[in-house]
Amino acid sequence: MTRNKIxxxxxxxxxxxxxxxxxxxxxxxxxxKALPAGMHGVMVDEVVQTSNYTYLKVDENNSKIWIAVVxxxxxxxxxxxxxxxxxxxxFVSKELSRTFPSVFFVQDPSSKLPAAKVPEKLTPKKxxxxxxxxxxxxxxxxxxxxxxxYKDPGSCxxxxxxxxxxxxxxxxxxxxxxWIHIQDGTEFxxxxxxxxxxxxxxxxxxxxxxxxxxxxxxDFGYGYLYDVLMEDASTSDxx
Numbered sequence: 190m191t192r193n194k195i196x197x198x199x200x201x202x203x204x205x206x207x208x209x210x211x212x213x214x215x216x217x218x219x220x221x222k223a224l225p226a227g228m229h230g231v232m233v234d235e236v237v238q239t240s241n242y243t244y245l246k247v248d249e250n251n252s253k254i255w256i257a258v259v260x261x262x263x264x265x266x267x268x269x270x271x272x273x274x275x276x277x278x279x280f281v282s283k284e285l286s287r288t289f290p291s292v293f294f295v296q297d298p299s300s301k302l303p304a305a306k307v308p309e310k311l312t313p314k315k316x317x318x319x320x321x322x323x324x325x326x327x328x329x330x331x332x333x334x335x336x337x338x339y340k341d342p343g344s345c346x347x348x349x350x351x352x353x354x355x356x357x358x359x360x361x362x363x364x365x366x367x368w369i370h371i372q373d374g375t376e377f378x379x380x381x382x383x384x385x386x387x388x389x390x391x392x393x394x395x396x397x398x399x400x401x402x403x404x405x406x407x408d409f410g411y412g413y414l415y416d417v418l419m420e421d422a423s424t425s426d427x428x
Contacts, residue, residue, distance in 0.1 A: 229274070230302070231256070233267040239284045241362060244292065245269070255292040270302050271295045277364050294363060321381050322357050326373040329353040329398045329426075335383050336375030338403070342417050345403040352383065352419070353426075355396045366421075367391075371399065384415055387422040397427040 224230050234253065235246035242257045247269065256274065263269075273296040280289045328334050332351030354371030361367050366386040375381070385399055401422030407415045 224270075224302070227272050228302075229271050231269050233263055233265050233269060235265065236263050237285065239282065244282070244285075244289075255289050256295050257292050258295045258298045261298070268300065269295075270299045271297050273297045281365065320357075321376075322355070322372055324355045324357075324372045324374045326353050326355055326396055328373075332398070334375040335371070335373050335381060336377045338383065338417065339377040339380040342403065342405055346405045347402065349400060349402050350419070351398060351400045353396065353398045354383065356391055356393050357382070359391070359393050369399075369422075380417075383417065383419060385419040385422045387424060389422070389424040391424055391427060395427055397424045399424055 229249060231245075231247035231249045231254075233245050233247050237244040237246075238260065241260055243260050243263055244255060244257050245263060246253060246255055256269075256271075258269075274293040275296075276291060276293050277289075278291050280292045281287075282289065329351050332353060333345075335352060335354065338345060338350065338352065352371070352373070354373040356369055357372050358370035359367065366388055367390065369385045369387060369391065370382050371385060372382055385401060387399070387401070391397055399419060399422040401419040404418045404420050405416065407418045407420075
């Protein structure tokens, strides 16, 4: 084999290697290999903006899925990384007048590859990072306190209860509901915060009476496990 033929073959091999590496990078192949355990890496294909959320059609391992993040600027070709998300099937966006067969609500999106982080089963307190607040709310007529609920949650499982408390944290329109954290100044076993889902509107720092059904050990997946959850609550006597 002549020297020129050898040089020609080497050039071809180098060009082929460059093409393969470039293709892997563009479709996320290289990024996937470098991802730590529990980390998702996706590339944005389509962006749909709403007033509160940004819906993204993304490619993950050559599969197309929809994810939703708190409204942000994004464009096709962007890379996104996350570890925490929960799936909602047949999710209806009233603002878009559209039903998504499946959409993952991402809690920790990042445009840069974060440090390794494996999702774990979280209590509501850890999942939402809610701090204890100096609040003193009287027990409503016919109701119980948060401390009483945590003292004997089994007796309330599947039943409607009434609790009065002050809103300390609010996440709106997740899975078609508002997610509220309330405290009333009582606690048991270090638990002082109650998560409530409701379609009613109420602002942070407002005090209200909530009536809803108590569910125990509600697991939404991806680390969102609630030991005690009040679902589909109605609100009254808001101050």
